[in-house]
Amino acid sequence: MRKILLPALVLVLFASTAGPLTTPAAMAAAPTSTLNARASPPGRVNLNTADAETLKRELSGVGLTKATAIVKHRQTYGPFESVEELLEVTGIGKTLLDRNREKLRVD
Numbered sequence: 681m682r683k684i685l686l687p688a689l690v691l692v693l694f695a696s697t698a699g700p701l702t703t704p705a706a707m708a709a710a711p712t713s714t715l716n717a718r719a720s721p722p723g724r725v726n727l728n729t730a731d732a733e734t735l736k737r738e739l740s741g742v743g744l745t746k747a748t749a750i751v752k753h754r755q756t757y758g759p760f761e762s763v764e765e766l767l768e769v770t771g772i773g774k775t776l777l778d779r780n781r782e783k784l785r786v787d
Contacts, residue, residue: 724782724783724784724785725738725739725783725784725785726785726786726787727750727754727759727760727763727766727784727785727786728754728759728760728786728787729787731751732744732747732748732750732751733747734747735747735750735751738783739780739783739784740779740780740783741776741779741780742776742780745771746769746771746772746776749769749770749771749772750766750769750772753768753769753770759786760786761786762786763777763781763784763785763786764777765786766784
């Protein structure tokens with residue numbers, strides 16, 4: 681039993697610590713685009729182009745009903761000119777807006 685466990689343990693330890701970018705030298709040799717892709721901040725949701733499914737998925741506290749209300753408001757009244765205008769949508773309050781403000785943009 682010991683003869684099997686020791687090599688298996690060594691293999692598991694080696695596999696868990698070995699990776700393509702684990703050493704500083706490997707990090708320096710990595711392509712810049714690979715490093716930037718990991719470090720870049722996530723995109724923001726555009727209130728004027730996002731569909732209901734995207735709004736539901738990306739925004740905290742927004743389900744399909746509120747997401748659909750946002751899209752309908754945009755279709756009825758035109759594009760949002762600021763993130764603050766989201767408060768005009770039925771079911772969206774200041775707390776919900778504040779929770780998601782950093783995830784939102786209008787273009």
